[in-house]
Amino acid sequence: MPAFDTAQLQQLRSALAQREAELLQGLHGAQREQLGAEPLDGSHEVIDPTELAYRHEQQEIDDDEATREHGELRTVRAALARMDEGSYGECIDCGIDIPFARLQAQPAALRCVPCQEKAEQGRQNA
Ligand SMILES: [Zn+2]
Numbered sequence: 001m002p003a004f005d006t007a008q009l010q011q012l013r014s015a016l017a018q019r020e021a022e023l024l025q026g027l028h029g030a031q032r033e034q035l036g037a038e039p040l041d042g043s044h045e046v047i048d049p050t051e052l053a054y055r056h057e058q059q060e061i062d063d064d065e066a067t068r069e070h071g072e073l074r075t076v077r078a079a080l081a082r083m084d085e086g087s088y089g090e091c092i093d094c095g096i097d098i099p100f101a102r103l104q105a106q107p108a109a110l111r112c113v114p115c116q117e118k119a120e121q122g123r124q125n126a
Pocket residue numbers: 091092093094095096111112113114115116
C-alpha cells in the first residue's frame with residue numbers, strides 16, 4: 001500500500017464515503033423500483049403491446065443507469081474495503097502504487113493510468 005499520510009487517507013476515505021452516500025441516494029430515488037427483490041419483468045399484469053414496448057424501452061434506460069450506478073457503488077465499496085485491508089492504492093493489474101493525485105481525482109480507481117487504459121481498450125474490443 002502506498003505510504004499515504006493520515007490526512008491523505010482521511011481525505012480519500014471521506015471522498016469515498018461521500019460518493020457512496022450519493023450513489024445510494026440516487027439508487028433509492030430514481031431507481032427505487034429496481035431495488036426490489038421482484039424484477040419488473042416478472043409482473044403478471046396485462047398491458048397492451050404499445051405500452052409494453054414503451055415500458056421496456058424505459059426500463060432498459062433505467063437498467064443502464066442503475067447498472068452503471070450499481071457498478072460504481074461496488075467499486076467505491078471495494079475501495080473502502082481495500083483501505084481497511086491495507087491494499088488500497090495499489091494497481092490491481094500491475095501492483096504499482098497509484099499516485100495520490102490520481103486517487104484524489106478518482107478515489108475509487110483500481111488501476112494506474114496505463115492499466116486502466118488497457119482495461120478500457122479491452123472492453124471496447126470485446
Ligand atoms: Zn497498473
